[in-house]
Amino acid sequence: MTEIEEKKNKNKGYKPILEGIPDWPVYQLSKNRKDFIEEVTHKSVERIRKLRPTRKQLLDELEATVYREQNRLKRNRWRVDPADEVRFFSNLKKELLEVSTRTAEESHGKEDELLFRLVHRYASEIAGNFKPSKYKVARAVTQFWFARLLNGARVKKFGGFFRSQYRLRDKIHIVGKVKMLRSLTRLGTVVMVPTHFSNLDSILIGWVIHALGLPAFIYGAGLNLFNIKIFAYFMNSLGAYKVDRRKKNLPYLETLKMYSTLALQKGAHSLFFPGGTRSRSGMIEKQLKLGLLSTAVEAQRNLYLEENHETNGSPGKKIFLVPVTLNYHFVLEAPDLIEDYLQVKGQDRYFPEQDNYGSFQLIRFMFKFFTKGSNISVSIGPGLDVMGNYVDEQGNSLDHQGRIINCKDYFRTNGQITEDPQRENEYTRMLSQRIVKEYHSINRVFASHLVAFVAFQMWQKKYSKLDLFSFLRLPEDELVIDYEQFKATFKKVRKEIYRLKDEGKINHASHLKGNADIVIKRGLENVGILHILRPLARNKNGNIITHELPLLYYYHNRLVGYDLEKLI
Amino acid sequence: MTSKSSSDKPVGVIGAGNFGSAIANIIAVNRPVLLYARDEKTVERILGKGMNRGQKMLKNVVPTNDLAELAAKCEVIFPIVPSTTFRSMMKDLSPHLHPYHILIHGTKGFDIKLPKGTTLENVKQLNRSQVKTMSEVIREESVVVRVGCLAGPNLSKELAQRQPGATVVASPFQEVIQTGKRLLKNDRFQVFENRDLVGVEIAGVLKNIIAIASGGLSGLGFGENAKGLLVSRGAVEMVYLGRALGGDTRAFLGVAGIGDLVTTCNSPMSRNFTVGYRLAKGESLDEILADMDEVAEGVNTIRIAKKCADYYKVRALITDTLYKVLFEGMTVEDALNYLMRYPLNVDIDFI
Numbered sequence: 001m002t003e004i005e006e007k008k009n010k011n012k013g014y015k016p017i018l019e020g021i022p023d024w025p026v027y028q029l030s031k032n033r034k035d036f037i038e039e040v041t042h043k044s045v046e047r048i049r050k051l052r053p054t055r056k057q058l059l060d061e062l063e064a065t066v067y068r069e070q071n072r073l074k075r076n077r078w079r080v081d082p083a084d085e086v087r088f089f090s091n092l093k094k095e096l097l098e099v100s101t102r103t104a105e106e107s108h109g110k111e112d113e114l115l116f117r118l119v120h121r122y123a124s125e126i127a128g129n130f131k132p133s134k135y136k137v138a139r140a141v142t143q144f145w146f147a148r149l150l151n152g153a154r155v156k157k158f159g160g161f162f163r164s165q166y167r168l169r170d171k172i173h174i175v176g177k178v179k180m181l182r183s184l185t186r187l188g189t190v191v192m193v194p195t196h197f198s199n200l201d202s203i204l205i206g207w208v209i210h211a212l213g214l215p216a217f218i219y220g221a222g223l224n225l226f227n228i229k230i231f232a233y234f235m236n237s238l239g240a241y242k243v244d245r246r247k248k249n250l251p252y253l254e255t256l257k258m259y260s261t262l263a264l265q266k267g268a269h270s271l272f273f274p275g276g277t278r279s280r281s282g283m284i285e286k287q288l289k290l291g292l293l294s295t296a297v298e299a300q301r302n303l304y305l306e307e308n309h310e311t312n313g314s315p316g317k318k319i320f321l322v323p324v325t326l327n328y329h330f331v332l333e334a335p336d337l338i339e340d341y342l343q344v345k346g347q348d349r350y351f352p353e354q355d356n357y358g359s360f361q362l363i364r365f366m367f368k369f370f371t372k373g374s375n376i377s378v379s380i381g382p383g384l385d386v387m388g389n390y391v392d393e394q395g396n397s398l399d400h401q402g403r404i405i406n407c408k409d410y411f412r413t414n415g416q417i418t419e420d421p422q423r424e425n426e427y428t429r430m431l432s433q434r435i436v437k438e439y440h441s442i443n444r445v446f447a448s449h450l451v452a453f454v455a456f457q458m459w460q461k462k463y464s465k466l467d468l469f470s471f472l473r474l475p476e477d478e479l480v481i482d483y484e485q486f487k488a489t490f491k492k493v494r495k496e497i498y499r500l501k502d503e504g505k506i507n508h509a510s511h512l513k514g515n516a517d518i519v520i521k522r523g524l525e526n527v528g529i530l531h532i533l534r535p536l537a538r539n540k541n542g543n544i545i546t547h548e549l550p551l552l553y554y555y556h557n558r559l560v561g562y563d564l565e566k567l568i
Numbered sequence: 569m570t571s572k573s574s575s576d577k578p579v580g581v582i583g584a585g586n587f588g589s590a591i592a593n594i595i596a597v598n599r600p601v602l603l604y605a606r607d608e609k610t611v612e613r614i615l616g617k618g619m620n621r622g623q624k625m626l627k628n629v630v631p632t633n634d635l636a637e638l639a640a641k642c643e644v645i646f647p648i649v650p651s652t653t654f655r656s657m658m659k660d661l662s663p664h665l666h667p668y669h670i671l672i673h674g675t676k677g678f679d680i681k682l683p684k685g686t687t688l689e690n691v692k693q694l695n696r697s698q699v700k701t702m703s704e705v706i707r708e709e710s711v712v713v714r715v716g717c718l719a720g721p722n723l724s725k726e727l728a729q730r731q732p733g734a735t736v737v738a739s740p741f742q743e744v745i746q747t748g749k750r751l752l753k754n755d756r757f758q759v760f761e762n763r764d765l766v767g768v769e770i771a772g773v774l775k776n777i778i779a780i781a782s783g784g785l786s787g788l789g790f791g792e793n794a795k796g797l798l799v800s801r802g803a804v805e806m807v808y809l810g811r812a813l814g815g816d817t818r819a820f821l822g823v824a825g826i827g828d829l830v831t832t833c834n835s836p837m838s839r840n841f842t843v844g845y846r847l848a849k850g851e852s853l854d855e856i857l858a859d860m861d862e863v864a865e866g867v868n869t870i871r872i873a874k875k876c877a878d879y880y881k882v883r884a885l886i887t888d889t890l891y892k893v894l895f896e897g898m899t900v901e902d903a904l905n906y907l908m909r910y911p912l913n914v915d916i917d918f919i
Contacts, residue, residue: 409667422742
């Protein structure tokens, strides 16, 4: 694996791959938005009818959906929900009641019409609205303000605010397989699958895509983010489509998947957060949501099927997955996330989706982020085909020995490309495991992650009789680690990380190397840097203490899953 | 979707041992079979006399010595070679395989990857990154993903005599299970389905431990009460070990679990049973192994299972005690006393 060093990368710009926005697949998609929504609707209805073949099953499904939706409207309404939603569903309920009292002959397929209406509504809600003019504005605004913030904060001369000495690129390191990603977007359709720790991820990835000169990607962004106006503006203009996690009914989920499948088939580069939601625990995702991921497998099979039917022999487009990890010293929402996690883990109960951060908090965070020296790094993983095999820069799938394999053969039975949903479910599961593995190996360990991990583990080992919850409730002032002991353990774990890196199982920032005292100092300074109560610090005697154990637990979790605990 | 031509395609069987030959004959009732034998003499013998390992081979079974030919002609392949040579066989086969191949293996055993400079005897602990099932070896060594396994009470001799029997075809892929069923099923051979591939593989391996213990009880001259106790407690231990190694409880309760366990514990002909029996009669392990031409899988399985149980902190009483008998000089008598006095009272606590 060749890696682009952060230093080399620092001031390198990337030329756009496709010059004009009209060439971008996402633009083509939004230009024909109306037709696309129609297509999604028709195909989703077809799919749902296949899953619920009898009239009775369909009516039951519709009734259940209306019931759930009305419940949602009563309990959990959001600002983005359209005003006519209550009316829509109460009308639907009325008509549904009428239909269900009639016989099949009398209703003249009315139930299909109701399904169509519902799915059409969902499809219209999901569909993104990419507008080149808005995109350009949003891009220019972000860049301008990011630059102003950076320079205003850093350049200590008069007028620093208007200089452009620092750019976002200095703040955010992009490392890994950049060149490959760029070439894959030309060869086929790319699905970027990043880890998800913070609401900021969407914006960050948007910036990364632009900075690398890639055409815009479509996102599946949580509808809750559209509650925050500043986000809503950016995401609409960046080509986001909306995913509402409150809606768990079958017609909605099938429509959503169909939207993604068809968009991929049309060549729209896409971005999924396959963890589904931000990692509550701070751990790298272990379980991915298979729904959206399955659309990549399905779209690939459809592309191969189409290729089969076409007589002109043009090879079917290939779909590539590119895992990405986002590495932070600091996650704004960490205190709330870990609290959610502990609540759920402690007692298996449902917690409502909440966002405690409005536009103001975000701007304040941005400012802090730029003024204080806390860097972010984005690791771009190697490209994979839909089976999780590595691909080379020409997009060929490779086996473990580096031999080229024909990805199409995975979908063949007796020489024919076949549609086998059960097989594809299994493929999706395998793909998700591959992505998780890849996350772990491209994960870049920061000094701050390592100090958090070592300190937390040392304390937990000391109180190994306590379960996690009792342990986390210990008074913080009882917890002190002798610095020399800490340093010795730190070095031991760091050595293991070097070893794992040689095996390709993890990666680390270059700042992790060198004099242990300096690295520990840097780690302590940066871990959870902007929280009021710092997860780690040193006391007067130079020993390690904590002010907030659950937060430390959160940052520690980043390194769970490498079996490093055994070294403590 | 099966077209006429594809149903005439031959099915591959790799390994012309007892079980491989029996399976080749079962499939040959339905479809032509290409049977790979490593040894050219075996190929000649089957071609000449139509006999192999005391079994009369059906005409439909064509022997071959060429893995490339087998992979090119067959889309469905049954590898049935000992676990110790499985990986090297896969390495030879792998360059000829494509993602459209379906592999259903019939090998019961683990593949072990040891750290440099250690042996199975002196390595302290083992974990799942070092202990692999055969389906995992297939996935590691080749591009084939549609993988399955055969397991269950399948004594080759009885199969060859067309006595009633059953097998489990396990695979996460419905397609693989259905293919296996279509090829194997006949009026004397029932085929069950299981989706927990790894669970079924592990059950098939771990039962060998209990088979040694069963031989031990017979050697001490004990009867059916003792065996009932052993089989039921042995099954519980298999569940615990199996779960630690990544199997699901249910796999251990089915044909490949209890079914195979009961069969093996009652078959004095089996090598594992013999090891236990002779130990109880006072012979040492070295003496026993010295005059057996093939190593009983169970002996290595005990080493592996004990070291995994230590790593995953699973209580595996029978395995631990057998380990002491085999490698630390405990007598079978003492082992039995130890087990009978051990304070246990909950019967079943895993459901």
